[in-house]
Amino acid sequence: MLKTFPIGGVHPPENKISADKAIADLPLPSQVVIPISQHIGAPSATEVEKGQTVKAGQLIAAAKGYVSANIHSSVSGKVTKIDQITDSSGYKKTCVVIDVEGDEWLESIDRDERLVSDIRLSGEEIVKKCLEAGIVGLGGATFPSHVKLSIPQGKKCEVLIINGVECEPYLTSDHRLMIEKPDEIITGIRLLMKALAVDRAMIGIENNKPDAIAILREKCSRQEGISVHPLEVKYPQGGEKQLIKALINREVPSGGLPIDVGTVVHNVGTAFAVYEAVQKNKPLFERIVTITGKSISNPGNYRVRIGTPVSHLIEAAGGIPETTAKIVNGGPMMGKALNTPDVPVVKGTSGIILFDKQESVRPASGPCIRCSRCITACAMGLEPYLLMVLAERSMFEKAETEKITDCMECGSCSYVCPAGRPLLDYIRFGKSQVMKMMRERKAK
């Protein structure tokens, strides 16, 4: 029997429409808009000025503080303005706008596609490279990777887990990457292993990607310590805690981190980015983005420069079909609808999905019928119906004791609710309020 996490989970239709589309380079847009805050943590500080010419790979915003990440120019050209511009959240954030002129990269970047597999750097140097290259978790959470690679004192990492699950329906960017760049990913994993000083790595892949499993298995047979594990298809297996439970049967304590149970989880996309940063000296300024939807003419996977407008990406996939009612940034379960397609692709953008009306409209919300399906679906063992009521009534102290902060916002509860209740909307709100409350208490 295949491994999986024991409690909760749902089986949404997979709809991996773009799974057989090879990764293509997206043509450069005429202008890129690069937000200076694309990660969890403090926004970076701008390093460029208006009118300055930059090359691709040049640092344009430096990390401010420990939990923060460098941001690099993704194109060559001229900085036309640094202004408050609407980003994918809908709110205005400081962004650097660059008009594209040619495609000149920094000389230090090795643009050769050939594999460089020997590792010359030490563990610390690898972490330093990740910090310099602005690597963040590319699974969607965008947590700065150097922080995850620096193991706190007294903790020990026994095994590195590589997340190739891609449990969100529709998305195929990690899948394509695993098929097309297996050697690079494995080198990336070896780099991560060296940085963490572990001799064992496990790659978890859901069983709906047999081609990726086969190719990585074959490549791993020549590598010591790296093993591939097919997993049962179940959402949200890509959640860090679910994946750890499925692979090594350990439970991350409430409020804890994977390192508390002796492991660190990185996404395959991050492993690839680490490979490029360390072996090719290339900072993180492009990523693979899936553009998909049932009505669009040309769904696919593209290598997109950070800051490219989403509208440019949609254009490449054949434009917005007339039937489109919603454009979602991210997966259909956890992604957020966009106000406008004129927002930039950022480090955390794993996919753009265009939904038709009948797919996207949410059912009218009715009263809770106490069927407890949300409890059955919750992979964290919480009681979503209760958390929603507590958030609705502003009973945040009680919500805290009911562990609202353990919710990872996977959306399984809202997905299964037969009454169409907006469970996750309220839980998200309650969670933010509880976190605020906890921060205030800590400050005191």
Add this chain to the structure above:
Amino acid sequence: MNSVIIYTVVSLSSLGALFAVILFVVARKFRVFEDPRIDQIQEILPGANCGGCGFAGCRNFAEALVKADSFEGLNCPVGGASLMTDAAEILGREAVLTEPLIAVVRCNGTPEHRPRTSNYDGARTCTIAHSLYTGETDCSYGCLGYGDCVVACKFDAMYMDPETGLPVISDEKCVACGACVKACPRTIIELRKKAKKDRKIYVSCVNCDKGGPARKACKVACIGCGKCVKACEYDAITLENNLAWIDSMKCVFCRKCVTECPTSAILEINFPPRKERSSEPAETTAGKTE
């Protein structure tokens, strides 16, 4: 047989007498003295427990009034000056009268001024919508229109206008308890000084964006041009974060700022029509006589 009845009656009566003594002693010894004036004050308070005074309810406020040495900073916005004078009389203190206030919605983003750019189908409350995104229009500061303030109002003083999509506050019913101010996640509602005849002059906008984007999102947005600040002779207007704000305590209702505002973001309410504004005064008088 008789003896059973006698024993029962005697033992139960003596137990009863014993407990009565205990209860009497305890009641005397542990008596909590409560100022009778608290009840008196509570009687005259509105009893809505709206929290407008800043206390948990009317009884708490009554206790605070009795305990306080001076009425400074204590006010029941619902009862207003007459109630506070009565309370002062009962307690034999001096009444400190505060200016009566009224809640004002500082957004004029009707569908015609502020076009809708997206549709929201999540939970229909302002708090949730605000925590998720900017709202159905391009203005990330303005009214979301799901009526959290109306739900919060305990005095039936508010309703959502279906045409404008904005809350409307009744001048008669509003008691300035501030519940709507707290309920609004975007702090659009403000408590302002209540002037005679319910006249109001205020900047009906809270958009802190620069002029261009603000104007693009909404035709009647404050663009932070500062013309009103220059026009005001009483230093009542301040400009901060591209947004003008009129201090209702300093404003003398001269209405100069209203004419200066290029986007009509400053509203004048309950004023008689202006004479100098009409192009031909003769026509106006003719209109009046008709």
